[in-house]
Amino acid sequence: MSAEQKVVIITGASQGIGAALVRGYRDRNYRVIASSRSIKPSADPDILAVPGDIGKPETAERIVREGLQRFGRIDSLVNNAGVFLSKPFIEFTQEDYDYNMGVNVAGFFHITQRAAAEMLKQGSGHIVSITTSLVSQPMVGLPAALASLTKGGLNAVTQALAMEFSKNGIRVNAVSPGIIKTPMNPPETHAALSTLHPVGRMGEMRDIVDAVLYLESAGFVTGEILHVDGGQNAGRW
Numbered sequence: 001m002s003a004e005q006k007v008v009i010i011t012g013a014s015q016g017i018g019a020a021l022v023r024g025y026r027d028r029n030y031r032v033i034a035s036s037r038s039i040k041p042s043a044d045p046d047i048l049a050v051p052g053d054i055g056k057p058e059t060a061e062r063i064v065r066e067g068l069q070r071f072g073r074i075d076s077l078v079n080n081a082g083v084f085l086s087k088p089f090i091e092f093t094q095e096d097y098d099y100n101m102g103v104n105v106a107g108f109f110h111i112t113q114r115a116a117a118e119m120l121k122q123g124s125g126h127i128v129s130i131t132t133s134l135v136s137q138p139m140v141g142l143p144a145a146l147a148s149l150t151k152g153g154l155n156a157v158t159q160a161l162a163m164e165f166s167k168n169g170i171r172v173n174a175v176s177p178g179i180i181k182t183p184m185n186p187p188e189t190h191a192a193l194s195t196l197h198p199v200g201r202m203g204e205m206r207d208i209v210d211a212v213l214y215l216e217s218a219g220f221v222t223g224e225i226l227h228v229d230g231g232q233n234a235g236r237w
Ligand SMILES: NC(=O)c1ccc[n+]([C@@H]2O[C@H](COP(=O)([O-])OP(=O)(O)OC[C@H]3O[C@@H](n4cnc5c(N)ncnc54)[C@H](OP(=O)(O)O)[C@@H]3O)[C@@H](O)[C@H]2O)c1
Pocket: 011, 012, 013, 014, 015, 016, 017, 018, 035, 036, 037, 038, 039, 052, 053, 054, 055, 079, 080, 081, 082, 083, 084, 103, 130, 131, 132, 133, 177, 178, 179, 180, 181, 182, 183, 184, 185
């Protein structure tokens, strides 16, 4: 191992965008701490799998402790684990609320606190969260108030932490996707979901990975909400 080899924590890494991020960071020779509830051990010695519910503080504590034991440092954190539920506002249940707040908000808070503490000791780091362009462009046909409530909070805290850590060498950014071809959106929904973008098509996982990796190497970019959404954020269509 090179002393220079960097280490990234990726949450929600078992499938979809998270699994693609693991490959993208490995291609850049990062060592990866990959977490999700169902994550399996990897044959790659540079990938440490830490299973657990990201909404629980003990999972966050384990990710950081075991990651430091194995790799000795934490350079980046990608808050990718997330859930999405579309339904009319007054039909959300207490379980829906707890689930969305647990994964999207508590799942950001616990791991980001612990990773940031290590980054502060190190004097460098990068935190990037995956939000959604529904925050800035909610749609009549896709009611998703809990996505706005939770992911909107992530956009806001991205800017707040970018300021708080601006003198500590830690950058804080977000990627705001449109609707992406992942297991979250089964193939039979793709034709309808394509129409929800000005460009008339859905995004690919690679589009989000490329955006995260751009932010990773963009040393003068912090507090940015980078929209990767086929034009959704720009206006109406
Ligand atoms: N796909 C889209 O169209 C789209 C659009 C906008 C934003 N996003 C955001 O992009 C991110 C990734 O989405 P995706 O489409 O790749 O989703 P996905 O295919 O449904 O994958 C979600 C990942 O999160 C993990 N996860 C879910 N609940 C968890 C929990 N309680 N604790 C730990 N891990 C948990 C899942 O693994 P386990 O089941 O193993 O826990 C899985 O690895 C999410 O934050 C999502 O909100 C996606």
